[in-house]
Amino acid sequence: MADSRPKKAKICLCIFLCLLVGGIIAVVVGVRMWRHSSEHMKWNGTGSTARFQEIVLERCYKYTQSVQPELRDRDCQKIREAFRNAFISKDPCSATEEDYHPLMKLVNQMVPCDKTVFWSKTKELAHQYTKVQRDMFTLEDTLMGYIADDLNWCGDAGSYEMNYQSCPHWKKDCSNNFVSVFWDLVSKRFAENACGVVQVVLNGSISNAFDRNSDSCSGSSINDLRQIIRQRNIKFTCQDNYSSGKFLQCVKKPGDSSCR
Template sequence: MPFQNRSSRTRHRHRALLLVGIMVLLVTLAAVLAAVLAQGRKESSKKLLHWKGKGTTENLEQIILGRCYNYVTTVNPALRDKDCQKIWETMKNAFIYKNPCNITIEDYQPLMDLASHPIPCNKSLFWSKTNDLVHRYTKTNHSFLTLEDTLLGYMTDGVSWCGNPSSPGINYKSCPKWSECESNPSSVYWKMASKMFAERACGVVQVMLNGSIDAGAFINSSIFGSIEIFNLDPDKVSTVQIWLMHNIGGPQSESCMGPSITRLKSILEERALSVSCEDNYRPVQLLQCASDPDHADCRLCTSNVE
């Protein structure tokens, strides 16, 4: 009987060791499986989201900092106390490591507060579909400021940027086009900056529109048509002067009496804003003629001046 008890104890011990071994094996397999899954998720997270627009501009930090320092040092020295390094860090924090279709007003508000500044009365110049011409004009006539002539616009004009949820947090390959999602970094930024620019306008304000496009000079869905005109303060803005410019040589698709301009006038007047319109505002037309002085339109322009 003693031998049988010892044999039974041995069998129980072997059975227990076998169970422990099986448990260790199962735990090990579970750990290995978890590690494989985690690695798979990690590898998956490294993939950049793919969009249809161009990616973040290379050397974005250096561009933003350089433009900021240039603006507060030479363009508008009155803003020399602006902290460009802090402005860049605040801008970066608004989009880095974030899904570029989930950007909010709250993301950019600290940047707007840091980089905004007053706009002198009678100097605000809005525009739509006249990008090249309006900025050629403000470069030669410093009596007016477009949004791109403010610090917020000057720093970011012509560059693109967006984040990505995974490392390195910035997507240099692609960013969403405005048509892909509404709450992308560029769209939210420019809409907020445009709203602020309009809110700060005072006195007589100007808007340069393109009378040579088939779609009509005033487009309701443009930033000017959907944001800026509705944020002009009638208590601060006395008059809106429309400069309706046509390309040298035409076509002249619309005049100041055209349907889209009539619609624009109606919207402004309903907001208790006085409005006037001038076809081919002469100082701007002379600038156009500088590029094509021998054109028939420019000879007529010259004779008018004489």
Template sequence: MPLQPSSAGTWLRAVLLAGVVVLLVSLIVAIILGASALTGGKQESSPKMLKWKDRGTTRNLQEVILGRCYSYVTAHYPELRDKDCLKIWESLKHAFIYKNPCNITAEDYQPLMELASHPIPCNKSLFWSKTNDLVHRYTKSNHNFLTLEDTLLGYMADRISWCGDPSAPGINYESCPKRSECESNPSSVFWKKASKMFAEAACGVVQVMLNGSVETGAFRSSSIFGSIEISNLNPDKVSAVQIWLMHDIGGPQSESCSGHSIKRLKGVLEERNFKITCEENHRPVQLLQCVNNPDHADCRLCSSNVETP
């Protein structure tokens, strides 16, 4: 019995549809095979984050930076309330995001430094080496002095880490390079640049707090203070450098104001025509040490020795 016209049309459409499907499948297979040939038969994989030995970027970095910035310019130093914290965060982010963390330059941070820097009053600059905890306990109790970490730049960046990566999302939260892996890493470059600016801004009498209980010597030429800050102090602006040589309560007194590394420091400063004084166990700082050790023999008579060359 011959096919009815309607049945024949349906059959023809089905055949055409099947042919189109076969053609599309063949085309897709050809494209896949062609791509496979171009890539050597290997499937492309998304690039992985570079792996380093130090801790990764601090979680919620944006919120941390913005929170610290707003706190600093509103609660601590309202005279800086015109600072744009959002722009400061954006300039920090653009300094390292999507970049190889071993290829950071001082120029990457220049916009940030210009946005966040502010004047440092004369006679207030306090430098330090190997006295991190003590010097910041002191500046928290005595607002007559400022360390780099007490400026807006240092306050925002203190004790946090950050680095980028060429692959998405551009920030590495798993690991960042140590200085031993590469010197041009985001943290090292930032602190060197900020330290240079802090030293250049110093004027009047400046202080440096060193650790006289360190066996390797209170002054190290390789430290940030020894390698960057000293060379950027301006003899035309800085009238004198006061060395505060602190010994741990009950700890060894490895060095005095006449010790070998302090002599080297004095020589470096004298070459740059700075006036120098050295004081062992500066009394206000030692009294702060004694808050935690009130009954120790070193705290019964908090005496200090001042030596002027």
């Protein structure tokens, strides 16, 4: 009768090796999952906006079909995909303008001359103005600004999921996050495409209206802006309005006798 002990030894060895390999795989997977969950909680900023992709698609359809129907030929499905592909599976602190170039090609839009409105720390007022003057455009009145306004987004390197727990804060974590780089890029393109008369809505009664403290059209930061504009042979005019509440009322009701 043949001795079966060597076979038993081989079987036991195989079982041991399988258990060992299985244990190593479980440890690796566990560590990766722990690291992934830790990364989701490490940032100091707000997480991605809930229903981000649905909101992007809904806003795109509304803008191209109702707000600016002349852009109805834009493909909102491709715009949503390009937006997501710009940041998904990437380090949320390593954003570049190139990440958004495919998206920018899909949403190319020119604002007519004399219709551009810039604002700083006066968002509500500027938008009330363009609601009345419907042919005027702030950045948020363009397709890309309209889609992304007040949204937040980020992913994680190596993950196809969005991070809804936290995203990088531009001061506490990194300035080259995907939201900051996006707004820097679209703001720059919006400014570069401006032509003719350009209107700027600033609050000269607050500090740092234009990089430095200012309290009126004669304030230091507004004077800096005046000099920069005039050095470029661009006409500059500034009008003081000491009652922002009245100004907002006049924007909403331009026919009011108190606004004349």
